[in-house]
Amino acid sequence: MSTIQEIPIDKIKVGEHAQRLYISNESLDGLAASIGRIGLVYALIVHPVDDGYILVEGHRRLAACRRLGFKTVRCDIRDSGQNGSTEIAFAGNFFREDLSPVELASAIADCYKAGRMTLAELAAGFHRSEHWVKSMIAICDWP
Numbered sequence: 001m002s003t004i005q006e007i008p009i010d011k012i013k014v015g016e017h018a019q020r021l022y023i024s025n026e027s028l029d030g031l032a033a034s035i036g037r038i039g040l041v042y043a044l045i046v047h048p049v050d051d052g053y054i055l056v057e058g059h060r061r062l063a064a065c066r067r068l069g070f071k072t073v074r075c076d077i078r079d080s081g082q083n084g085s086t087e088i089a090f091a092g093n094f095f096r097e098d099l100s101p102v103e104l105a106s107a108i109a110d111c112y113k114a115g116r117m118t119l120a121e122l123a124a125g126f127h128r129s130e131h132w133v134k135s136m137i138a139i140c141d142w143p
Helices: 025-038 059-067 081-094 101-113 119-126 130-139
Strands: 002-008 012-014 044-049 052-057 072-078
Touching: 012 044, 012 059, 025 059, 025 119, 052 059, 052 072, 059 072, 101 119, 101 130, 119 130
Parallel strands: 012 052, 044 072
Antiparallel strands: 002 072, 044 052
16 A cells, blocks of 8 residues: 655655665755756655654655755655565666666757757756757767
8 A cells, every 4th residue: 555645854764775875966966956946756655664764765866855955755655564665676776777878868859959948958957067968969960
């Protein structure tokens, strides 16, 4: 069973079996900038314990929300036990597939060429320079 609700961020603890051991400041800066602009897109997954919740999936999102000073965060509460929590964490970390560089470049170029976002907006959205955005768009012009 699963329910979605806002939970006080200080009630969420990272478990001792967390799969993500290191989060780079650069990637966290970018994620925090994105969450600050558009909000948290995907709820954290947590497991209830006596005095709060253990984070199952969403370590980077939790760190970014803490950096932004959020008091509460949207969570998917699952009473799945340790084995179920481990399986959920594995699924969240090992079975997702990032966009390839060409797929990312194509998405950026489509957004820019359709006039949905300017170079500056795309650069801010990706927490990168306008030069990086132009380079990504240029990939689509390669033979």
